Amino acid sequence: MRKGYLQIGILCLVLVLIDLVSASFGKTYYLTQLTMSLYYSLVVLGLVLLMGYAGQISLGHAGFFAIGGYTTAVLSTYNLMKYKDAAVVKMFSKAGLLNLREDLYGAEILSFHPWVGIVLSLAIAAAVAYIIGIPVLKLKGHYLAMATLGFGIIVYRIVLGTPLFGEADGVSDVPPFNILPGLSISGEMDERRINYYIASFFVVVMVYILINLINSRVGRALKAIHGAEDAAESAGVDTANYKLKVFILSAIVAALAGAFLTHFNGGIGPSEASVMKSVRYVAIVAAGGMASVWGGLTMAMLLNFLSLRGYFGSYDDAVFGAVLIVIMLFAPEGILRINPLKILRMSIKKS
Amino acid sequence: MALLTVEGLNMSFGGLRAVKDVSFTVAEGSIKALIGPNGAGKTTLFNLISGYLKPKSGVIVFDGREIQGMPPHQIASFGIARTFQHIRLFPGMTVLENVMVGLHTHTRSGFISGMLRLPASRREERFIREQAMEVLEMIGIEELANKEATSLAYGQQRIVELARALAQKPKLLLLDEPAAGLNIRETAAIGRFIEQIRDQGITVFIVEHDMSLVMEISDEVMVLSYGEKIAEDKPLAIQKNEEVIKVYLGEEEDVEN
Amino acid sequence: MPLVFCIIFDCIMNIELFFQYVAAGVTYGFIYAIVAIGFNIIYNTTGIINFAQGEFVMLGSMTAITLNAFMPLSLAIVLSVLITMLVGAVMEILFFRWLESPSVLRMIIITIGLSIIIREIALAIWGENVRALPYFTGNEVSSVSFAGVHISPQVLWVVGICSVMVVGLQVFFKYFRYGRQMRACAANREVARLCGINTKNMVTLSFVLSAGIGALAGCVVSPITYSQYNMGVPLAIKGFTVAILGGLGNSMAAVAGGLLLGILESFSVWVMPSAYKDAIAISIMLLILFFRPAGLFGRKEEFSLKEF
Numbered sequence: 001m002r003k004g005y006l007q008i009g010i011l012c013l014v015l016v017l018i019d020l021v022s023a024s025f026g027k028t029y030y031l032t033q034l035t036m037s038l039y040y041s042l043v044v045l046g047l048v049l050l051m052g053y054a055g056q057i058s059l060g061h062a063g064f065f066a067i068g069g070y071t072t073a074v075l076s077t078y079n080l081m082k083y084k085d086a087a088v089v090k091m092f093s094k095a096g097l098l099n100l101r102e103d104l105y106g107a108e109i110l111s112f113h114p115w116v117g118i119v120l121s122l123a124i125a126a127a128v129a130y131i132i133g134i135p136v137l138k139l140k141g142h143y144l145a146m147a148t149l150g151f152g153i154i155v156y157r158i159v160l161g162t163p164l165f166g167e168a169d170g171v172s173d174v175p176p177f178n179i180l181p182g183l184s185i186s187g188e189m190d191e192r193r194i195n196y197y198i199a200s201f202f203v204v205v206m207v208y209i210l211i212n213l214i215n216s217r218v219g220r221a222l223k224a225i226h227g228a229e230d231a232a233e234s235a236g237v238d239t240a241n242y243k244l245k246v247f248i249l250s251a252i253v254a255a256l257a258g259a260f261l262t263h264f265n266g267g268i269g270p271s272e273a274s275v276m277k278s279v280r281y282v283a284i285v286a287a288g289g290m291a292s293v294w295g296g297l298t299m300a301m302l303l304n305f306l307s308l309r310g311y312f313g314s315y316d317d318a319v320f321g322a323v324l325i326v327i328m329l330f331a332p333e334g335i336l337r338i339n340p341l342k343i344l345r346m347s348i349k350k351s
Numbered sequence: 352m353a354l355l356t357v358e359g360l361n362m363s364f365g366g367l368r369a370v371k372d373v374s375f376t377v378a379e380g381s382i383k384a385l386i387g388p389n390g391a392g393k394t395t396l397f398n399l400i401s402g403y404l405k406p407k408s409g410v411i412v413f414d415g416r417e418i419q420g421m422p423p424h425q426i427a428s429f430g431i432a433r434t435f436q437h438i439r440l441f442p443g444m445t446v447l448e449n450v451m452v453g454l455h456t457h458t459r460s461g462f463i464s465g466m467l468r469l470p471a472s473r474r475e476e477r478f479i480r481e482q483a484m485e486v487l488e489m490i491g492i493e494e495l496a497n498k499e500a501t502s503l504a505y506g507q508q509r510i511v512e513l514a515r516a517l518a519q520k521p522k523l524l525l526l527d528e529p530a531a532g533l534n535i536r537e538t539a540a541i542g543r544f545i546e547q548i549r550d551q552g553i554t555v556f557i558v559e560h561d562m563s564l565v566m567e568i569s570d571e572v573m574v575l576s577y578g579e580k581i582a583e584d585k586p587l588a589i590q591k592n593e594e595v596i597k598v599y600l601g602e603e604e605d606v607e608n
Numbered sequence: 609m610p611l612v613f614c615i616i617f618d619c620i621m622n623i624e625l626f627f628q629y630v631a632a633g634v635t636y637g638f639i640y641a642i643v644a645i646g647f648n649i650i651y652n653t654t655g656i657i658n659f660a661q662g663e664f665v666m667l668g669s670m671t672a673i674t675l676n677a678f679m680p681l682s683l684a685i686v687l688s689v690l691i692t693m694l695v696g697a698v699m700e701i702l703f704f705r706w707l708e709s710p711s712v713l714r715m716i717i718i719t720i721g722l723s724i725i726i727r728e729i730a731l732a733i734w735g736e737n738v739r740a741l742p743y744f745t746g747n748e749v750s751s752v753s754f755a756g757v758h759i760s761p762q763v764l765w766v767v768g769i770c771s772v773m774v775v776g777l778q779v780f781f782k783y784f785r786y787g788r789q790m791r792a793c794a795a796n797r798e799v800a801r802l803c804g805i806n807t808k809n810m811v812t813l814s815f816v817l818s819a820g821i822g823a824l825a826g827c828v829v830s831p832i833t834y835s836q837y838n839m840g841v842p843l844a845i846k847g848f849t850v851a852i853l854g855g856l857g858n859s860m861a862a863v864a865g866g867l868l869l870g871i872l873e874s875f876s877v878w879v880m881p882s883a884y885k886d887a888i889a890i891s892i893m894l895l896i897l898f899f900r901p902a903g904l905f906g907r908k909e910e911f912s913l914k915e916f
Contacts, residue, residue: 321724
């Protein structure tokens with residue numbers, strides 16, 4: 001069996017086990033936070049490829065998450081009822097892009113179908129990543145970090161300052177997303193388990209894709225770019241093109257996670273676009289060991305779950321700051337690569 | 352026949368002219384050496400040919416195609432491979448993987464087929480692995496295949512870098528000081544090896560400080576000083592060229608001062 | 609274009625308001641310049657962009673505000689500057705001194721982590737309240753008039769103290785032994801070490817210096833701009849914008865860049881919602897990074913020499 005596929009099997013097993021265990025202990029409410037953690041893990045996995053393999057830091061990926069979430073949130077909640085006689089709206093309606101539903105008070109809401117929202121989320125994220133990626137990815141080191149941070153802040157400022165995006169309140173009352181009859185992305189109690197499995201499915205697929213990619217010609221080229229960019233160029237790797245493609249890929253994945261999580265949560269707020277969120281993703285990737293799919297996934301699930309369950313209390317941000325520092329000082333290879341035996345041996349040697 | 356023709360090449364950094372109006376050709380199937388004192392513009396010339404720098408003016412024709420100003424990866428795909436003065440291996444990758452990157456231009460599977468592991472990409476992956484292994488066997492370092500490249504001894508790292516360049520199956524190989532940091536025995540071995548490469552039909556253009564190596568293997572030698580070509584001739588004639596001697600002796604005087 | 613005419617028209621009608629915008633721009637401009645110089649000092653000796661630079665400004669002003677409850681203003685400021693310098697020193701000694709040739713990525717991440725931790729500690733100590741130091745002379749309504757234009761005396765304090773700092777630093781780097789040693793470090797660390805300069809101490813000194821100037825600048829502007837636990841990140845971004853506007857490492861250009869950005873921002877309120885104010889600095893930063901990474905005042909060759 002190929003390297004990594006066994007682990008994917010184990011991953012599936014673990015995901016099922018988590019569900020069964022939480023069900024048998026009557027703690028299915030954990031699944032809500034687990035589902036959210038799974039979606040956040042998607043962002044982290046995209047960043048593992050971008051930072052760990054291609055070696056390009058991004059302090060703005062919460063921006064792409066927010067682009068995904070807000071696009072679908074606005075499209076699926078913006079009421080077109082007052083324009084229902086406009087030619088454009090009629091055209092959309094004919095094309096089957098619109099969705100008529102009633103809100104809690106029985107008022108009719110005519111808005112875009114979530115499918116439209118999801119597709120547009122991904123398209124917009126990809127387009128934005130493409131446009132800013134071309135100039136940004138020419139930068140290195142601090143300049144790249146600052147430029148991506150700047151991008152993240154601009155997205156944050158826009159969602160915070162624009163009435164269409166609900167300013168400080170964000171967008172709420174986002175309807176469930178019915179993928180298939182009987183299968184919908186929503187936070188409803190009785191949909192909890194199925195949603196956990198949908199999110200798990202995305203993560204498993206993402207891991208599968210990543211492992212394949214890393215062990216392919218493209219993956220080798222990415223590692224080469226990370227290791228010695230000029231030498232990769234001289235070996236014929238179109239480094240600018242590869243960096244851009246990875247950037248776009250990770251942006252699309254972040255937007256996908258953002259869009260689905262928004263339907264799951266029924267809304268999205270500006271904090272999802274904040275700098276701290278971007279830094280948090282980076283912290284998790286670092287804790288997982290940068291170039292480690294499994295490390296990144298483990299840390300993403302663990303830290304996000306603990307954070308969402310409120311274990312870090314008001315020290316939530318501080319915990320992630322501390323994780324960053326401690327990891328970078330003592331274990332730049334990631335927590336999972338710490339080898340106690342080796343450290344022991346080294347300290348013996350030193351003394 | 353000339354594989355590489357350079358005409359009226361100029362390059363400057365700020366006010367400093369690093370390469371002044373340099374013209375020369377490299378004949379197909381030959382070994383040409385580029386020598387000159389430190390700061391003569393040798394590495395700059397290499398960087399211009401391989402696309403890392405864009406010339407201020409001048410023409411570089413490789414294999415019938417003007418390549419000046421093109422990006423390095425494109426020039427590499429035309430068949431120019433190079434090594435670096437300071438070894439540039441990919442850390443965290445094995446020797447085999449390093450050499451496999453060298454086959455990049457000869458393969459094509461992209462993101463989608465890599466992500467889904469389509470049959471074409473699997474076939475290609477096997478092909479890359481076999482070819483890379485062949486290169487390692489040809490050089491005689493197949494036992495290093497699974498060692499991490501950057502953990503090897505310095506001399507071995509040079510060989511691995513050379514193997515990566517050879518895996519590109521280049522028409523022209525640019526070697527930037529391949530003997531730097533090697534001992535006499537290793538230098539002699541690398542000299543024999545460069546001759547073997549030439550005998551396989553690969554044209555070699557080499558920057559080197561080790562004069563005995565240069566004189567032994569090259570078919571032709573070109574001398575740069577302060578960015579200007581001051582001589583270009585057969586090795587024996589270069590050794591007797593008065594201007595060349597002046598440049599090198601002058602340098603030694605400077606060192607003594 | 610008509611928009612521009614409107615603004616010009618507005619200004620002529622409203623010369624008083626115009627100068628008030630200029631004064632606000634200058635105040636912010638100087639704090640950006642000082643943050644930028646702080647970036648430069650650390651960058652020159654270490655090659656690190658210290659993402660926690662804005663936190664020094666926050667720490668300085670918040671500490672002074674707290675101390676001011678127990679002691680006179682001048683003493684509170686002096687003490688808070690000293691405390692912030694100590695924080696800078698501790699930061700360098702604990703987190704950077706013992707690292708052996710860490711990668712740029714690692715350094716970036718560590719300074720980001722530090723900025724988060726400092727901010728969270730500040731939140732725990734001072735809460736989310738917006739605070740301010742009292743005006744150094746007079747109060748918020750007192751003003752000094754110049755040719756019919758009224759300016760708050762605090763603006764003069766800002767201009768005066770920040771100018772003294774900039775000039776003082778220039779003198780320090782030119783004529784004092786430690787200053788010259790730091791410059792030697794910046795030029796070539798290896799050679800500096802071979803010449804017997806303790807480069808590690810110079811790095812600590814650079815953290816102490818940039819913490820000190822940041823803290824002092826934070827105190828001077830606090831009465832006008834107010835202070836809050838989370839003021840550091842925007843300051844860091846703007847300081848960085850100004851630093852690259854002038855070309856990294858160039859302090860005099862940083863002052864010019866700071867004033868330019870401060871005044872631009874201040875006038876931007878005329879044409880767009882103030883919620884987007886931050887976007888100006890960031891857009892300028894991105895534009896410079898994309899098109900003129902050497903800075904408006906920097907030379908391209910210098911930039912290409914710096915390994916990045």
